[in-house]
Amino acid sequence: MKVLLIYPLFPQTFWSYDTLLDLVDLKVLFPPLGLITVASILPQEWEFKLCDRNVRPVTEAEWEWADLVILSAMIVQKQDIIDQIQEAKQRGKLVAVGGPYPTSVPGELQASGADFLVLDEGEITLPLLVEALERGETSGIFRATEKPDVTITPIPRYDLLELDAYDSMSVQFSRGCPFQCEFCDIITLYGRKPRTKSPQQLLKELDYLYELGWRRGVFMVDDNFIGNKRNVKLLLKELKVWQAEHDYPFRFNTEASVDLAQDTELMDLMCECYFDAVFLGIETPDEDSLTLTKKFQNTRGSLSEAVETITRHGLRPMAGFIIGFDGEKKGAADRIIRFVEQAAIPTAMFGMLQALPTTALWDRLEKEGRLFYDGKQDVNQRNLMNFIPTRPIEEIAQEFVEAFWNLYDPEVFLDRTYRCFLKLGAPKATPPGKVPNWKDVRALSIIIWRQGFQRKTRWKFWHHLFSILRHNPAVLEHYLIVCAHIEHFMVYRTIVRDDIDQQLQEFKKKERQLSQIPSTPLGI
Numbered sequence: 001m002k003v004l005l006i007y008p009l010f011p012q013t014f015w016s017y018d019t020l021l022d023l024v025d026l027k028v029l030f031p032p033l034g035l036i037t038v039a040s041i042l043p044q045e046w047e048f049k050l051c052d053r054n055v056r057p058v059t060e061a062e063w064e065w066a067d068l069v070i071l072s073a074m075i076v077q078k079q080d081i082i083d084q085i086q087e088a089k090q091r092g093k094l095v096a097v098g099g100p101y102p103t104s105v106p107g108e109l110q111a112s113g114a115d116f117l118v119l120d121e122g123e124i125t126l127p128l129l130v131e132a133l134e135r136g137e138t139s140g141i142f143r144a145t146e147k148p149d150v151t152i153t154p155i156p157r158y159d160l161l162e163l164d165a166y167d168s169m170s171v172q173f174s175r176g177c178p179f180q181c182e183f184c185d186i187i188t189l190y191g192r193k194p195r196t197k198s199p200q201q202l203l204k205e206l207d208y209l210y211e212l213g214w215r216r217g218v219f220m221v222d223d224n225f226i227g228n229k230r231n232v233k234l235l236l237k238e239l240k241v242w243q244a245e246h247d248y249p250f251r252f253n254t255e256a257s258v259d260l261a262q263d264t265e266l267m268d269l270m271c272e273c274y275f276d277a278v279f280l281g282i283e284t285p286d287e288d289s290l291t292l293t294k295k296f297q298n299t300r301g302s303l304s305e306a307v308e309t310i311t312r313h314g315l316r317p318m319a320g321f322i323i324g325f326d327g328e329k330k331g332a333a334d335r336i337i338r339f340v341e342q343a344a345i346p347t348a349m350f351g352m353l354q355a356l357p358t359t360a361l362w363d364r365l366e367k368e369g370r371l372f373y374d375g376k377q378d379v380n381q382r383n384l385m386n387f388i389p390t391r392p393i394e395e396i397a398q399e400f401v402e403a404f405w406n407l408y409d410p411e412v413f414l415d416r417t418y419r420c421f422l423k424l425g426a427p428k429a430t431p432p433g434k435v436p437n438w439k440d441v442r443a444l445s446i447i448i449w450r451q452g453f454q455r456k457t458r459w460k461f462w463h464h465l466f467s468i469l470r471h472n473p474a475v476l477e478h479y480l481i482v483c484a485h486i487e488h489f490m491v492y493r494t495i496v497r498d499d500i501d502q503q504l505q506e507f508k509k510k511e512r513q514l515s516q517i518p519s520t521p522l523g524i
Helices: 018-023 033-041 060-065 075-090 100-104 106-111 122-134 186-190 199-211 229-245 258-262 264-272 287-292 303-312 332-343 360-367 393-407 410-423 438-454 458-471 473-484 486-515
Strands: 002-007 047-052 068-072 094-098 116-118 140-142 168-171 217-220 252-256 275-283 316-323 347-352
Touching (some): 018 486, 047 060, 068 075, 106 116, 122 140, 229 264, 258 275, 275 303, 316 410, 332 347, 332 393, 332 410, 393 486, 410 486, 473 486
Parallel strands (some): 002 068, 094 116, 252 275, 275 316
16 A cells, blocks of 8 residues: 655744744754654555655655555644645545544545545554455544553654754654643543653654654654653653763753643753753633633642743743633733733743634533634634634734734844843753754854844844853853744734734624624514
């Protein structure tokens, strides 16, 4: 069997970093870990080719070669996965789809022409696909009634990737999250009992990446890396030794809940393993909203103190924020900006609340008749909310656009990044110094020219740079990398503003049209 694995296009997003990646001649931030895991689970006597459409288009030779086309996607990739399904069917190919989006809304992909829906987690459902193909079947829907033991998951097929196209590699230690946030689909897709791989299993994955020559960043894609603290500590104790023995070839970052700040041993272990950044789901400083959405873990202490503790331990904070919760009071975006500035969080992902299929929020809003979602629109940061909020949607959208624009003003961003790195704990790992390549030198030169000479940031840039060099020199390289991020956000904030403004105009037009339709008398 000749299998063509296709990863659909992402639209420009908060995490696409297009402008920044261009500076170092890279295409994409992260690879499609799900698809290369699929390739490792399927029979290894089969032949595989992978095309990440975020790197390049599918070639005619690849289409011609394939017996079976397999696609995986998140909901933000919706349009391109539908396009690729239709393209494959026009060429007479069998098509199988899976991943978070098909699992959440399988009917949309079936209607687009997919032959096989391989839903839930592949360790269980992919063998069912193989059995169906061996029986000569040409369609089917495969679901799991239980969660698989991820200690049986084989090493992903990293060899199928065009490694030079990516900024970071991805590995996964655990699936699931113990919390119950109403808007989150992780707990419905993967459960509330975190399942982990064994430390030896994950180290074998890192061995494979090392053998392939990878020497850059690695993102632990776990939606809550510390969901099972006992097991993650067992991993980190072995990873610490592995990193030291291999001269720290990988710099890690991940996602975690804010209760990380309560565990000094865990933070120390992460830093000793060369973790240098962590994404925190803060959402909002408004405690009423946190309680309403059942994010109780963020109400048990001071969020700003938690961020401060994590930063001083040596983990650069990134964080997610949301406006549009039910009962939210006017000015929520301003309160988020004040929090981000006070906590000195350089990278703050900020968006309007979206109801995701399968979540408790979706179910509640559907019962209340408040969903806008009709299967046609995407769900991402550049879209209006897909439900009727409890305060005017125009008010929420305007707050969001103004706040996002201000968060990523170049001078504001530079000041906030500077304050963060002044107090960022020095690295506890000691990787050997590396010789910069010409791409790194070129990118650094462009950043210095733009921020230190061309723009009005120039005086701040040089003041902050020399101050970091004087007061916290151990974080200088990391500081310059984060300073470069504004090159992406300056472009992206304009895209966000224009997209939301356009959708607001369309929304107001529809409102006016609906208001002109005469009401129908009862009984007629």
